[in-house]
Amino acid sequence: MSIPNIITLARIILVPVIIWAIASNEMEIAFAIFVIAGVSDAVDGFLAKRFNMASELGALLDPLADKALLVSIYVALGIWGAMPRWIVILVVSRDIMIVSAVIVSWLFDKPVEMKPLMVSKLNTAAQVALAALILASLGFGFKPMPYDAVLMGLVTVFTLVSVSLYLVEWIRHMSTIEAN
Template sequence: MNIPNFITLGRIVLVPLVVWAIAASQMTVAFFLFAAAGLSDAVDGFLAKRFNMTTELGALLDPIADKALLVSIYVALGITGAVPRWLVILVVSRDFMIVGAMIVSWILDNPMPVKPLMASKLNTVAQVSFAGLVLAALGFKFNASPYDVILMAAVTILTLWSVVLYFIAWVRHIGTTEAM
């Protein structure tokens, strides 16, 4: 355990607090908690890389914290009707498909290396931006149009694009190593 790992654990602790704030219609609080989580992600990443504090635990916890936060926020915003439910289903299903493919690879004794694609990184930026904009618009009561529609379209396209690319990579991985 080191400082970046503690910061990452703090981000995980923020997940239920953000969900509570959304469920309680405390959108300004939810926005600031979400912003704090985003800042903590940047800080733990900077510290880990800059001061050579990367650990296996951190490499495991960081994506878990990120996914837990994003999936939870999208589900909570979907339940409240702040974002379309079809988008929530798309975002959550993508993550389940990727995890499912990794589990199948592992069961087949052919684990796939975990490395995010550029499409996935862009997708994460779009998802974070859209969630942040929705929370800010609700918390500070302003009209986010047309930026909300643009970001929602970006989330949709990038989510679908990353699913296709991950599926292709998974099929290639399974096919090439079984042929050996």
């Protein structure tokens, strides 16, 4: 177990803590934990690359930790009423569709190579920025407008474009399966 993997596991453990903070209306704590999670993501990535500690486990755990954190925060903020439900549904549905496609690919013994597209990296950055803005505005009592609308627009566009591109690539990949 490498140091980057331990940091990633710690980030996964932070997920229920941040959800507790949101559910308990402890938004300053939720924001602080979110910042800690973001810094830990950068640190584990830096360590893995800089000191050649990258591993297959880390390659699976890191995006899982990111998705667990973001999806949980979006759902919690949606339930809490701080995030529009339509954007929560959009973000969560995209991730469900991608995970479902990967599972179907495995079931057909035709696993897809899991490498993120640039638009997906932009999508993640926009999702992180929106979640941070909403958490900060709730924790420190300021109005997030108009930045929240701009970020929601970016999240919407990047989410729709990325899921479309992944779907096209997945269909292309799966179309090579022969019927029995």
